[in-house]
Amino acid sequence: MTASTALLTDRYELTMVDAAIRAGTHDRRSVFEAFGRSLPAGRRYGVVAGTGRLLELIEGFRFQDAELEFLSEHRIVSAPTLDWLAGYRFSGTITGYREGELYFPNSPILVVESSFAEGVLLETLILSVLNYDSAVAGAASRMVSAARGRPLAEMGSRRTGERSAIAAARAAYIAGFAATSNLEAGRTWGVPTMGTAAHAFTMLHDTEEEAFRAQVAALGPGTTLLVDTYDVAEGVRTAVRVAGPELGAVRLDSGDLLTLVSAVRAQLDELGNRDTKITVTNDLDEYTIAALAATPVDSYGVGTSVVTGSGSPASGMVYKLVARQDNAGEWISVAKKSPEKATHGGRKHPVRALSASGIATSETIYVGAAAPSVVPGRMLHTRLMTDGVADAVFTGPHGVASARERRAIALRELPPEAFRLAAGEPALPTVYVDAEPSATRR
Amino acid sequence: MTASTALLTDRYELTMVDAAIRAGTHDRRSVFEAFGRSLPAGRRYGVVAGTGRLLELIEGFRFQDAELEFLSEHRIVSAPTLDWLAGYRFSGTITGYREGELYFPNSPILVVESSFAEGVLLETLILSVLNYDSAVAGAASRMVSAARGRPLAEMGSRRTGERSAIAAARAAYIAGFAATSNLEAGRTWGVPTMGTAAHAFTMLHDTEEEAFRAQVAALGPGTTLLVDTYDVAEGVRTAVRVAGPELGAVRLDSGDLLTLVSAVRAQLDELGNRDTKITVTNDLDEYTIAALAATPVDSYGVGTSVVTGSGSPASGMVYKLVARQDNAGEWISVAKKSPEKATHGGRKHPVRALSASGIATSETIYVGAAAPSVVPGRMLHTRLMTDGVADAVFTGPHGVASARERRAIALRELPPEAFRLAAGEPALPTVYVDAEPSATRR
Incomplete structure (x- = not known):
């Protein structure tokens, strides 16, 4: 340095x-x-x-x-x-x-x-x-418009140089993103930070339930549980069983989000978790964000496309x-x-x-x-x-x-x-x- | 920091x-x-x-x-x-x-x-x-192959985050580039550095000749003179008049390089400057580099495309x-x-x-x-x-x-x-x- x-x-x-x-x-x-x-x-x-x-x-x-x-x-x-x-x-x-x-x-x-x-x-x-x-910022601003008021988190630090990542988090926030995964951007620029767990955390444990219990014990039931490591429907069921009605959100990071989001929303509602939110994070850009406007998604996490200026x-x-x-x-x-x-x-x-x-x-x-x-x-x-x-x-x-x-x-x-x-x-x-x-x- | x-x-x-x-x-x-x-x-x-x-x-x-x-x-x-x-x-x-x-x-x-x-x-x-x-490095390596042995310089620092620029210079050098414009990459990683002058230097002076004289006085006749601020043919004539037969190179940063390079080569030869080289630096990527292989170009400077991974x-x-x-x-x-x-x-x-x-x-x-x-x-x-x-x-x-x-x-x-x-x-x-x-x- x-x-x-x-x-x-x-x-x-x-x-x-x-x-x-x-x-x-x-x-x-x-x-x-x-x-x-x-x-x-x-x-x-x-x-x-x-x-x-x-x-x-x-x-x-x-x-x-x-x-x-x-x-x-x-x-x-x-x-x-x-x-x-x-x-x-x-x-x-x-x-x-x-x-x-x-x-x-x-x-x-x-x-x-x-x-x-x-x-x-x-x-x-x-x-x-x-x-x-x-x-x-130019790319991020279009994503913010496409999201029509739903919050966006920048999580692309891993897709750009390690110090550009800080600048990217800062620029996306200026353009209307709500938060970043990047801790240094939080420290240096006051950008709100977010994030809970990756697939590795689930796979560290012997069962998905064990992983969710560990996460809820540390971060509280209001946390966001990542439910697509194995089977999404089972993941959602387990998440609700472990965190109860206060479960903050579930995160989907794979699959056909256009159909999956509605299915997960229906499942959460049926399980009585009407207040549990759905966040999606699978290779999004302004176009997929706009397409998802028709689904009951609550928030977006965006990586590669925002930190690389979306083309x-x-x-x-x-x-x-x-x-x-x-x-x-x-x-x-x-x-x-x-x-x-x-x-x-x-x-x-x-x-x-x-x-x-x-x-x-x-x-x-x-x-x-x-x-x-x-x-x-x-x-x-x-x-x-x-x-x-x-x-x-x-x-x-x-x-x-x-x-x-x-x-x-x-x-x-x-x-x-x-x-x-x-x-x-x-x-x-x-x-x-x-x-x-x-x-x-x- | x-x-x-x-x-x-x-x-x-x-x-x-x-x-x-x-x-x-x-x-x-x-x-x-x-x-x-x-x-x-x-x-x-x-x-x-x-x-x-x-x-x-x-x-x-x-x-x-x-x-x-x-x-x-x-x-x-x-x-x-x-x-x-x-x-x-x-x-x-x-x-x-x-x-x-x-x-x-x-x-x-x-x-x-x-x-x-x-x-x-x-x-x-x-x-x-x-x-x-x-x-x-992946993009740079293709450019090096496309250049068929002619040296390439990385000069894209201004097209990527200021610290990613150092990493880019380093990665391009690993992939076979000969040098970089980035001084910090020279200091930290031992990458050879290059560069002489921009259009601003010519425009700082009352005439192109005055600018060339100032540059040759400081950097010697073996320097590279940028000849396309006003009229290329006149720029080449002035460059040869000022630096003489030892003129190291002329740089072209605009225009239709496919025709321009041959014309400048012919002009230099006619003026007796057979050893003066031609370097080109106008928004090159692996495809334009390959196309220029048919011209008497001697070296390339590459900016945006290499530091942004060429797509x-x-x-x-x-x-x-x-x-x-x-x-x-x-x-x-x-x-x-x-x-x-x-x-x-x-x-x-x-x-x-x-x-x-x-x-x-x-x-x-x-x-x-x-x-x-x-x-x-x-x-x-x-x-x-x-x-x-x-x-x-x-x-x-x-x-x-x-x-x-x-x-x-x-x-x-x-x-x-x-x-x-x-x-x-x-x-x-x-x-x-x-x-x-x-x-x-x-």
């Missing part, structure tokens, strides 16, 4: 700083922007996630002796650059979408204003966090230089020219345009100058970090709770077609309003 | 331990097995990755005051279990496939022998590491109790009964069966007793950890280097159809040989 986040970085960021220091261009004031050219395939909207933990990681981005030694030993940068890195602390300003906010193609999610060298060093860290966390494991965000000063201190908008990767230069001011009834009609991006105050809509940018210090409102468990609320509020503004699961166009068009002609220089 | 790996765990593992301690069953000797029921869709073989770093994480799996306090405060386990966890240190034995070894459906990749409680606690950590790292971001491995002792100390093979998740109980002894000419013919798994010594083939299990102490041969950068060799050696045994990119059946059938009737108890 390494405490510093400074080497969570692509080598070319350091070689660019090295060359820029040598050329005397490293200190030019610059504006970098993180955005996605498109949403993950077929999605109607995206959910910004990762911002709060990113701010904390940026504050921890320092080159200490161990990192400098590695860079020196492998001759990755020159001696003057090593000195500069030793004193590095991001001292710029970060503006952006609040965590939990929705985004659309080209929404300027994060804007970093600093010297070129300070800003370019953060590229990989910013993209790793936003790309992964937003991939999870889109990376959000495709990029981090681009959009403006910089020249030697005279004049601002110059810059943009890459290649056809499919063209970028829109200049500082952006995004607004979620709203109809009179409060329904979003477009993502309007003012380029160069701020939106006129008469525009009907919601300004999307807020200050996240000033002079290298994160606004504490956005960090820690409190930031997670706020992000969860933000997503719920922002979602209410969307038109109904945004909630279709079928692949389609983004729910809102992205509209540019140029306040000044954007200059491209070479 | 948290140093202990003990909360990288699903809550149900702790509640199972809690219930088992209360029932007095936690100390039953048990055998857990990690395996994949199938390969990722359409793949011909899998590559085991993550083992070495997993062994290190298991050694660091301890509950310290901070973890115990969280568990106590949230009443996740009872007081006797807290005491037991305070003294926890995995003291069992782990046997398995060497890292870099190939695997097939149901290959018993990792076998954990310990008390039930000691072994069940590691489920999430083991699966997180093996599932992610093997997903990357299969999790390998689908599971961790199952396969045998345990009863109160009398008798071993009992156990298995879940539900149809699609049925498991094969009992301790396994896998052999890569080989023909007389050394070509693999099947993955033969002896159940219950070891393979007879006369079987022609290679024993696949080796001891990885004894009494909770990892065999140092498998850990650290040295373990990574050995794993890289292991994959190369194992790959040479495969029949030619294993290297087809098209979706198909596993290259080897998995064959079970039961040495004893497997008993299932309930």
